[in-house]
Amino acid sequence: MSNSKRRLLIASALFAAAIGLVLLGQAGMLAPVQDLAQRAVTGVQRSISTAFFTLRDFLTAPRNLQELIQTNSQLEERVAQLEAEVVTLRDQAAEVDQLKALLGAAREAPENRYLAAQVIGRDTSPFLHYLILDQGSIAGVRRGMPVVNEKGLVGRITEVSASASKLQLITDPDSVINARIQESRAEGILVGRATGELEMIYVSQDIKVTVGEIVVTSGLGGGFPPEILIGRVVSVHRRDYELYQTAIIEPRSDFSRLEMVLIITNFEPVLIDPLLERAR
Secondary structure (H helix, E strand, O other), X not given: OOHHHHHHHHHHHHHHHHHHHHHHHHOOOOHHHXXXXXXXXXXXXXXXXXXXXXXXXXXXXXOOHHXXXXXXXXXXXXXXXXXXXXXXXXXXXXXXXXXXXXXXXXXXXXXXXXXXXXXXXXXXOOXXXXXXXXXXXXXXXXXXXEEEEOOEEEEEEEEEOOOOEEEEEOOOOOOXXXXXXXXXXXXXXXXXXXXXXXEEEEEEOOOOOOOOOEEEEOOHHHOOOOOOEEEEEEEEEOOOOOOEEEEEEXXXXXXXXXXXXXXXXXXXXXXXXXXXXXXX
């Protein structure tokens, strides 16, 4: 057989086989074979893809362990820096809130002049009776100046240095304040107790004092301006055979959490004791 006839037969056979495969595919008889071939191709593609990504990660990763350690250290430093910034921002936000509250309190008594001061020291005794402030004589602070915050009376200045001052809290056992119960108008002397409580003594028996009433400074005695909020009555002790009744007062402020206060700088305490001595 000549070569031309052989090539013609081969071409005819291939053509016939192609026609046959097309007809079998249309009839669905080649589906199992196609599925098997597809699985084989998919497996090869998956293997190639895995090898590619593994090679890419290897080429783009740190070239040695030391570089990886350095990168991790840098990330830890950045995290620590961000955490410190968050703490600073929270402190600044809290300080802004306090200043807003103090500004609101100052606006309620515009006749007074105020100096903002920050607490920089506290009484180390079990019961808190004084604080150290960061304002002193250079800023115009003087002994006897009243100290308030947004909730009311805190105490008064008892000692002053050039750049700091000592604040005696109203709960100090040596603190004495002329006070008035706002609703009943009963007057008395407010004294501190070692336990941190406030007790109002020398209250007339003729006046009915009720739990919940508000207590303010009376202005008598010249030690404090009048009508500064102090606290409220939480209990009353009254005995018919005694000359006076007493009341326990809860301060409005939490002195253990004070951070900023206002010093009333234009108030001049009046010493009336010498006048009372002469009257006797």
